[in-house]
Amino acid sequence: MGLGLFGYEPEGATVNVFERPYDDPVRVLDEHGAVVGDVPDLEESDLLAVYRYMRIARHFDGRAVSLQRQGRMGTYPPLSGQEAAQVGSAYALGADDWIVPSYREHAAALVRGIPLTQTLLYWMGHEDGNRAPEDVNVLPVAVPIASQVPHAMGAAWASKLRDEDAVVCCYFGDGATSEGDFHEGVNFAGVFDTPNVFFCNNNQWAISVPRERQTRSETLAQKAEAYGIDGVQVDGMDPLAVYAVTKAAVEKARDPDPDRPRPTLIEAVQYRFGAHTTADDPTVYRDDDEVETWRRKDPIPRLESYLRTEGILDDGRVASIESDVEAQVAAAIDEAESMVRPEPRELFEHAYAALPTELERQFEALEALREKHGDAAFLEE
């Protein structure tokens, strides 16, 4: 077990997570929850919040997969195993910061204020699922791989040009680092020194393609080198390490050190326990043994064990959190399922600021047909 720099820095020194070998991930807790690095300065309430978010995410994920299986929801991309990376990073952002997610960041979105109901609605095929509440700084889910990376750079550039403080954290996977958009976005960030955190959820598999087939590079973190920005690997199944690294990257982005680039590429090494999506069967391409090995690194028992050792959690509190979490997810599902099918007018709404005449005509034609034949005529198989 290699101790990270967190373990060695003297108290009070500026911990620099950016000057370490790319293949030496920052760690705080080991697989059993024992402290192996510097524990970030978090209040008890924050630690409990992180734990609770992770529990919500895990429970939500299980429920979402079964909703899909029961035909109550469309295709859904599960996140189990990736809770620490999402919650730890999103929790490290400031109130005015933004996240730019891919399609698996349900937990990060929740931390940043996207209600669970909203996430459910999106995967249930409702247009409203894509609309973040006004005061929530989250861009819409980006499905085309890596296409959101340049957006994150542009959003951060806007913040810089306007002398604002907002930092923009962009999420993407290991597969995304093979796409042109990833390289273009990160390169721009280097050139224009924008307040960005590029957070790579390296979950080892891009559907069936293993991480080692995406790139010959030993790490993904080292790709930062090519663009002159900082790159760091973190144990993505260690919520406290993820928090600490993201916090350091966010602070550097916000209050730049003249000797360092503002942007950081974080490679959070983790594993997706489940399928790529509910349409995928991972048993075709990966071994159960591998899954089991990674399951032993499960972020949730790891943090729980630490919090129990610290006297922050006990059986009673865990049980009470468990039942709260179940109730919260159940309420979100009830709410989402109580939403009626959107009106067909929603097809046309928001295509433009003002609906062009031709589209108004197309909508009227649709309405005339509904009038004549009833909705059943459209909903046939």
Add this chain to the structure above:
Amino acid sequence: MSETQNLTLVQAVRDALYTEMQLDEEVIVLGQDVGKNGGVFRATEGLFEEFGGDRVVDTPLAESGIVGCAVGMAAMGMRPVPEIQFSGFMYPSYDQIVSHMARFRARSRGRFTLPMTLRAPYGGGIRAPEHHSESKEAFYVHEAGLKVVMPSTPYDTKGLLISAIRDPDPVIFLEPKLIYRAFRGEVPEEDYTVPIGEAVTRREGEDVTVFTYGAMARPTLEAAESLTEEGIDAEVVDLRTVSPLDREAIVDAFKRTGRAVVVHEAPKTGGLAGEITAIIQEEALLYQEAPVTRVTGFDVPYPLYALEDYYLPSVTRIEEGIREAVEF
């Protein structure tokens, strides 16, 4: 007599790839998840085991890379068959498609040709997530130098895909994923071709000609059948290839009835229906008894699935379009 198998459309894709890979070792398949996983729709199932990882290649996740390297291979005379997982993810490779794949022959004055076939599933109706349901064939039809094929039956799929792979020019082969497994059809085990650029009449009729292709062929035929109860006898022409269009077949079929309906799930404006209407105007104006009716997707972003049934032409909408053309 050749033996036949009863295959789904996606199995016919796989059978065509298998057949051509056996006959020609210069045929290789490359893309995301096409190897060990056998393709996300299982269109390449078993090919990795049969032909090995040098001919059935899992690539990094990079559409421009996949198409661009296929261009390079094809320029050297190989016959790559790149797969893009969903047509909605072709856009990173759009530059490669329009700037190079379509123009290599013309730009090199015939020195280089690109015998490559770019496959991608297209279209809606499967309750898929965002960007997984679009029908954007018009983008590629608009680009000279490309052929664009959109089959609707297992038999045609195998025959057309083999034609595409053997074609000296690049072909974009758009597969209707809605009907990948909707039904089975008899498919010869042997290699055979269906010519690119030839439409086929699926149903003879006296009153009106309905042009369609791909996944819309089935609801169109269903609409035509059901309208016989109203005394309407509709002809259904399946274009099969949308570039080059079978102009002669379109004009001949139109002249028989003087009335036309075009059905496609792609948006209305700038869609194939406009081109077919123009062909009719140019060649058969004096035969025309009614305006051409377009039954298409709306000019809006493809919706999330809760509303997709309203977006896609349904049997009812197609029937209504046919009535409109007949009753004019």
